[in-house]
Amino acid sequence: xxxVPKLVTDLLMPGREGGYAKGYETxxxxxxxxxxxxxxxGYRAMSMRRIAGACxxxxxxxxxxxxxxxxxxxxxxxxxxxSYEVEFGAIVHAPGLEPEERLTRLCNLIIEDIGSKKTTxxxxxxxxxxxxxxxxYERVHELYDRAxxxxxxxxxxxxxxxxxxxxxxxxxxISASMEGLTVFAGYQMPFAQRMPAVEHIAIRxxxxxxxxxxxx
Amino acid sequence: xxxVPKLVTDLLMPGREGGYAKGYETxxxxxxxxxxxxxxxGYRAMSMRRIAGACxxxxxxxxxxxxxxxxxxxxxxxxxxxSYEVEFGAIVHAPGLEPEERLTRLCNLIIEDIGSKKTTxxxxxxxxxxxxxxxxYERVHELYDRAxxxxxxxxxxxxxxxxxxxxxxxxxxISASMEGLTVFAGYQMPFAQRMPAVEHIAIRxxxxxxxxxxxx
DNA sequence: TCCAAATTAGGACAGTTGACAATTTTATGA
DNA sequence: TCATAAAATTGTCAACTGTCCTAATTTGGA
Numbered sequence: 440x441x442x443v444p445k446l447v448t449d450l451l452m453p454g455r456e457g458g459y460a461k462g463y464e465t466x467x468x469x470x471x472x473x474x475x476x477x478x479x480x481g482y483r484a485m486s487m488r489r490i491a492g493a494c495x496x497x498x499x500x501x502x503x504x505x506x507x508x509x510x511x512x513x514x515x516x517x518x519x520x521x522s523y524e525v526e527f528g529a530i531v532h533a534p535g536l537e538p539e540e541r542l543t544r545l546c547n548l549i550i551e552d553i554g555s556k557k558t559t560x561x562x563x564x565x566x567x568x569x570x571x572x573x574x575x576y577e578r579v580h581e582l583y584d585r586a587x588x589x590x591x592x593x594x595x596x597x598x599x600x601x602x603x604x605x606x607x608x609x610x611x612x613i614s615a616s617m618e619g620l621t622v623f624a625g626y627q628m629p630f631a632q633r634m635p636a637v638e639h640i641a642i643r644x645x646x647x648x649x650x651x652x653x654x655x
Numbered sequence: 656x657x658x659v660p661k662l663v664t665d666l667l668m669p670g671r672e673g674g675y676a677k678g679y680e681t682x683x684x685x686x687x688x689x690x691x692x693x694x695x696x697g698y699r700a701m702s703m704r705r706i707a708g709a710c711x712x713x714x715x716x717x718x719x720x721x722x723x724x725x726x727x728x729x730x731x732x733x734x735x736x737x738s739y740e741v742e743f744g745a746i747v748h749a750p751g752l753e754p755e756e757r758l759t760r761l762c763n764l765i766i767e768d769i770g771s772k773k774t775t776x777x778x779x780x781x782x783x784x785x786x787x788x789x790x791x792y793e794r795v796h797e798l799y800d801r802a803x804x805x806x807x808x809x810x811x812x813x814x815x816x817x818x819x820x821x822x823x824x825x826x827x828x829i830s831a832s833m834e835g836l837t838v839f840a841g842y843q844m845p846f847a848q849r850m851p852a853v854e855h856i857a858i859r860x861x862x863x864x865x866x867x868x869x870x871x
Numbered sequence: 872t873c874c875a876a877a878t879t880a881g882g883a884c885a886g887t888t889g890a891c892a893a894t895t896t897t898a899t900g901a
Numbered sequence: 902t903c904a905t906a907a908a909a910t911t912g913t914c915a916a917c918t919g920t921c922c923t924a925a926t927t928t929g930g931a
Contacts, residue, residue: 465908481787483699487889499891500909508889563782566838570776571697580842608852611839612860615846615853619835622782623827626796630831636824637831640864644828647867648860681878703919715922716879724919 466504468494470515477515478560482568487511516575519561520582526552527586538596539646545589546642549617554634559625562618587614597649605654613645682720684710686731693731694776698784703727732791735777736798742768743802754812755862761805762858765833770850775841778834803830813865821870829861 472493476485487508491501505511527549536544552558569576591610598606620641623630630637688709692701703724707717721727743765752760768774785792807826814822836857839846846853 481783484787486887488887497910498889499911502890503908506890560786563779563786566779566841567697567783570779570841571700576842583839583842604852608849608856611846611849612853612856615835615839616832616857617835618838619831619833622834623799623831625782625786626792626799630827633824633827636820637828640824640828640868641832644860644864647863648856651863652856702917704917713880714919715881718920719878722920 465496466514469501469504469511470518473511473515474519474561477564478557482564513574516565516578520578523582524585527589538593539650542590542593542597542646542649543642545593546613546617546645547638549586550620550638550641553617553621554624559621562621563625583614583618587611590614594649598652601652601654605652609649609652612648616641616645681712682730685717685720685727686734689727689731690735690777693780694773698780729790732781732794736794739798740801743805754809755866758806758809758813758862758865759858761809762829762833762861763854765802766836766854766857769833769837770840775837778837779841799830799834803827806830810865814868817868817870821868825865825868828864832857832861 469490473485473490476489476493487501488498490511491498494501505514565575565579569579587610590613591606594601594606594609598609601609620634620637624634685706689701689706692705692709703717704714706727707714710717721730781791781795785795803826806829807822810817810822810825814825817825836850836853840850
């Protein structure tokens with residue numbers, strides 16, 4: 440937990456003065472525990488009783504803080520998505536660097552995150568949930584839009600001659616392409632130990648395609 | 656169901672002479688129904704009672720054909736994976752075509768499949784399941800290995816000068832990259848109507864990177 | 872036709888789930 | 902100190918889950 444932003448207090452209630460309202464430490468604990476179970480054991484295992492037990496509290500107390508399971512899931516999702524938005528938002532501003540170098544760094548950072556167990560486990564769960572839950576769909580969709588924004592910004596710097604439509608297409612391809620690595624990063628063999636080489640190929644490919652793209 | 660291969664009879668028991676054993680039509684129906692529910696409503700909704708109900712049979716009858724839920728899930732997975740293997744296996748042999756043209760066709764076919772609702776819904780479910788189920792993990796892993804084989808074959812034709820390791824890396828990048836489109840193909844906006852353009856960018860990018868790759 | 876096997880139906884079981892209500896404990900502030 | 906609200910406990914509820922068992926029915930072959 441060292442330095443990791445707290446889900447609720449730091450993200451859902453940023454910079455609240457005079458401390459936080461009572462019970463927010465508990466809500467915080469609940470969400471972190473729920474997320475842990477979701478990542479380690481999957482959505483099916485993330486029952487109210489399982490969460491309560493892992494928190495060391497009784498079911499009734501959990502439903503006091505989150506009356507329904509849907510309440511809990513929604514706040515968890517908001518917190519998780521917010522944490523990713525904060526992470527990617529920090530990349531946008533890196534003055535004094537060539538756009539290609541910034542593209543490389545951005546891709547490196549995203550791919551590094553993609554390689555983490557948290558992301559490789561969490562996002563497949565979210566994709567599956569999004570298929571049948573409009574709220575999850577909405578939030579994940581929103582996250583991708585925000586994550587794509589700095590990417591498209593850099594593309595615009597590299598190719599000011601392109602119409603916006605083409606820049607969007609390039610951004611969509613690159614982001615989708617990187618997202619695909621999430622699926623494979625979860626596999627141990629033969630992908631895991633080849634990840635650095637594949638990452639290198641990916642970034643080279645991205646730079647090449649942006650540099651050489653010819654509008655139809 | 657016109658022309659669509661039957662899950663069990665056509666794939667798990669291909670070319671069985673003298674017809675199929677009794678009860679295989681029922682097992683067929685069960686698997687198709689289960690798959691339909693899995694795609695349309697998700698893994699959670701795919702309960703034994705739900706499947707039986709959708710098949711127009713009683714629970715006891717379903718458990719006669721599949722004593723445990725795990726039996727059903729495993730055979731369903733085997734059938735689904737087999738159907739994809741059959742699909743991709745047909746691509747390998749297309750004599751008299753330049754390797755680049757074959758790469759383009761292969762990518763087109765995969766991307767076309769990726770755009771189908773069946774695939775965009777099913778695979779996120781499988782990824783999520785694979786995270787916490789060794790059997791699902793194994794089968795999905797296997798499928799990707801098989802799907803990558805023809806791709807790497809074409810890469811070998813295009814770049815016989817490269818060591819095998821580099822060809823594998825290129826194949827991994829391209830397949831992972833295409834798989835990433837699955838995630839986004841499920842989204843209605845803004846990706847869906849941009850899919851053709853992104854597909855074009857993707858294939859151009861793949862050809863370029865294979866053609867111009869320089870070993871370290 | 873008739874027997875035996877395959878199939879279907881129906882019921883029951885223990886376990887789990889989310890939600891809720893009544894209650895007690897704890898913390899807070901005047 | 903004490904009243905008040907917040908927090909946590911305990912127990913209950915109907916609904917649902919997978920599994921198992923037995924009886925009825927249908928089917929196919931001799």
